[in-house]
Amino acid sequence: MHKYLAFFKTAYITELKNPYMIVMRLVMLTLLVFVTQQLWLVIGHKGFEPVNIVWYLVMNEMLFFSYDGKMQKKIHNDIRSGNVGYSLIRPFSYLSQCITESTGMFLARIPFLMVGGGIIAYLLTGGGLPTTYWGIPVALLLMLVSGIFFNTSQVVIGLLGLYMQNTHSVAMIFQKFMFLLGGLLFPITVYPQWLQDIAAWTPFPWAVYEVSRLVYEFNWGIVFNTAAHLIMWTVATFILAYVIFKQLLKKVSVNGG
């Protein structure tokens, strides 16, 4: 465990050494929320309180900017180049290293996004708080689990480099599902019921919408239901990553000579 803690710590510290990126993420978050807020003004809020919409958007964008898309590219490149085979010389699991580093990067980013995002939401709403603002700490805790789910998903997408020349397209599709089925820009309750029913069978609404809506619609029933689904999907993603990685080890064939 000590070695994976070292990987986590190194990734965490390396992430913190890049304050410019932290600031850029907050700037992008502000821009995206502001533009989407204006869009909501035009379409007329659809029964949602304007203050609630801003806080909902900020929560979603915190999650979106906190997960690490680079890990997917790194894993894909390591597989295609054969570098993953060379990790076998050392006494650690490449998969565990990737997941630990990815989690380290995520946990380094999220506090800044949470604090910065909170300030931005407060300012954009002119000092307004969402309806069930006391649900914010619980929502943030669940967001940590969502973040781990999304980071592990990136690891799985990278591992698909075992079967595919280019996993970038898969990463893009995944992101689009996060937008649409997760309700990144609109709570999914604006969708027709049939689409909401389909979305409920995927991890996206549980990782995005159900977590963020706790800021304006909090009850413990939603919390436990969301936590159960999130944990189930996160565990499933870990298992999938493990299965693909085992396949990878069987097939690894580094060019000789």
Add this chain to the structure above:
Amino acid sequence: MSYAIEVKNLSKSFYSRKKQGFWAGIFARKYNEKKAVNKLSFTIKEGERVAFIGPNGAGKSTTIKMLTSILHPTSGRARVMGMNPAEDRELLAYNIGAVFGQRSQLWQHLSPMKSFELLAAVYDIPESTFKKRLKNLVATFEIGEYIDKPVRTFSLGERMRCEIVASLLHNPKVLFLDEPTIGLDVVAKAKIRETLKELNRREGTTIILTSHDAGDIEDVCNRAIIINHGKIVIDESITKLKAQYLSRKVIRATGARGKISVYEIDTKCMPLQAALADIIKKDDLVDLTIEDPSMEEIIKDVYSKSENISCSIKLRGK
């Protein structure tokens, strides 16, 4: 006698799909088999310095990869420090180090110092041991000047020194080096060779080196295993290998007009005096040198499975 490495009938085949029609490709797939390593058997004692050499595609890197757990053998048996690389990967990793000249194992975005600290955690090296060992290795390989800069800013020579230090931090019993001096200048090569010999002398580390550089082999190793087409061609001490070929001589004759002719003879067939008498007759000589064949020439001859040259003077390229 304890062996660092024992290999018996080790084989590795790679399979690639044959080009077939659509339905045949689904229901009756066929594969091409390429035997990269074919029933290799050898042993290496602890403390030996062995050159593992062969032409491109001979199977040497494949063999090294099987011994370091990167690849699993198709058949046969391999033991490194008594452990099976295919089954005891993590345990074996604490006992071996590996440097691949064409691949970096350092973390590119980190400085070597950070990489070394990470490796200390990976190999469970106690802090006091790590600090002492690192101090010695930094001094030996002279990397103190750039140890805190990111690896991606290094020259090749600097990177290779750091790679070797990284592979030695945990004091491995066996060190595998796959073309460690590739692309380095003569000074850097000499330094690395000298340090490897010193390491072997001081700590008894078994060294297995693959290289296309004859200088690496001659300077560092005391034994050569030459493989070709996945099989062992020669397994000899370097001294014996050179002695077998010392009957061959290379004669360089410089003529009056500056023309240089290079001749090869086998003194087992033709006495040196007779060859010299013949050469002197042909050219208007101003200079003559007689040399033993270089290690490179010896290896080239072994690769090409050349017969003993005929008992006549053979003129080589000028």
